Amino acid sequence: MSKESITLTPFAEDVLTGLQAYNKTLPSKYFYDTKGDDLFQQIMHLEEYYLTRKELEIFQTHKEAILEAIGDGQPFRIIELGAGDGLKTKVLLKHFLEQGVDFTYTPVDISGNVLEILEENLSSEMPELKIESYEGDYFDALSEISESPEKDIVFFLGSNVGNFSQEEAESFLSKLQNFLKPEDLLFMGVDLKKDPAIILNAYNDSTGVTREFNLNLLDRMNSELEGDFDRKQFLHYPYYNPHTGECRSYLISKVEQVVTIGGEEIHFRAWEAIFMEISKKYDQPQLQSLAQISGFKPLDSFLDSEKWFANVLWEKG
Ligand SMILES: C[S@@+](CC[C@H](N)C(=O)[O-])C[C@H]1O[C@@H](n2cnc3c(N)ncnc32)[C@H](O)[C@@H]1O
Known part of the structure; x- marks a missing residue:
């Protein structure tokens, strides 16, 4: 699935562009496959959300x-x-x-x-x-x-x-x-x-549904884009900056690793982050x-x- 050789779906194109960037990122609109929709509905009912x-x-x-x-x-x-x-x-x-x-x-x-x-x-x-x-x-x-x-x-x-x-x-x-x-x-x-603690908890709930919501995008890339992400090798890390009002969620690679997506290799350094989602407060x-x-x-x-x-x-x- 080289970007040059074949026509990619918008999802594949966005994923490869995001993961080949110096600061890795994935567009949060791809959270919402069937499992993601279900997880978001669970999030909406969480006390913290x-x-x-x-x-x-x-x-x-x-x-x-x-x-x-x-x-x-x-x-x-x-x-x-x-x-x-x-x-x-x-x-x-x-x-x-x-x-x-x-x-x-x-x-x-x-x-x-x-x-x-x-x-x-x-x-x-x-x-x-x-x-x-x-x-x-x-x-x-x-x-x-x-x-x-x-x-x-x-x-x-x-x-x-x-x-x-x-x-x-x-x-x-x-x-x-x-x-x-x-x-x-x-x-x-x-x-x-x-209160920053209230905001951060909304994206870091005690039951781990938001973590699952983020990790689900790795599973989606595995099933839809022939990826081989091992979700156990990634850590969910949200943090809130009270100055900018931005709560940002990351998935962080716990180890140095190579992941393939449709044959394309993506290298991760240990503790390298993928920026997943911003939730800005005004x-x-x-x-x-x-x-x-x-x-x-x-x-x-x-x-x-x-x-x-x-x-x-x-x-x-
Ligand atoms: C955080 S949920 C909020 C849903 C609803 N607005 C609510 O308040 O309960 C975001 C919704 O927007 C959809 N969405 C996200 N990015 C989108 C985009 N770029 N275009 C169309 N829909 C999008 C998602 O599929 C999801 O259903």
Whole structure:
């Protein structure tokens, strides 16, 4: 599977590019195969993973105010980027339906498996809901989903934006802003800075589910890309930097070793790291500045009782 000789899948291409770089890295969007989806659903129910609980609390407490802020009595379309299993979104969708709102729900996810689970759940729980889902990457979705004459409200929940560095978030949101029509809105979940120990525990849970979630990507490369990673030779290491607000997860090679992926050799020095995922936390001034740099204007925001998590509503600036 030499990069030069044959056409590679995007997954293979990204993996080889990332592991052949001086600072090894793997894109976290590849966490989500069927096993990864299942592990993430387990993570969402962990006591340490407060993010789901907090965002759910916001939706349960503020659903009336959220509808008032996003709706104007006209039909709209919700495009949810990286929807996952929709555990929290369902609270809002149900409320909107109960209020007789006319809307379509377009969940977007790179995992076809999780979209199937989502669609099954939604059609049994809310048979009247209009769903048009899209399987693929965020930006393919934005350019391929048909333009709507209706107002679009882009949901980007669960602090998915935290999986971007500052520069990536600015670039992603600027592109998103360009895609939106003047009347469209962005409704985004953002994890806020708090006690560093609470943040670190969310990515280093006592039962080891997050470690398993990271190691699962090695298994995925073994099965889908003819790899021979030995997961026992890798250590899961997350750390939080309270200055940057970045929690970064690594898998660290415990020994010097050579791993092959489809015949391509990848050398690891002892204690060499693969950067797996960033989960960035924001404070209010950083959020204001992110909105301004990416061309948005903050309209409203909704917080949980402890101010650990925010759902912000932004319009085109
Ligand atoms: C951390 S989970 C959060 C799911 C959901 N937003 C929530 O709050 O529960 C991230 C989800 O985004 C999807 N995802 C990650 N990167 C993506 C990308 N580049 N394009 C589309 N979906 C992506 C994953 O498959 C996964 O379902």
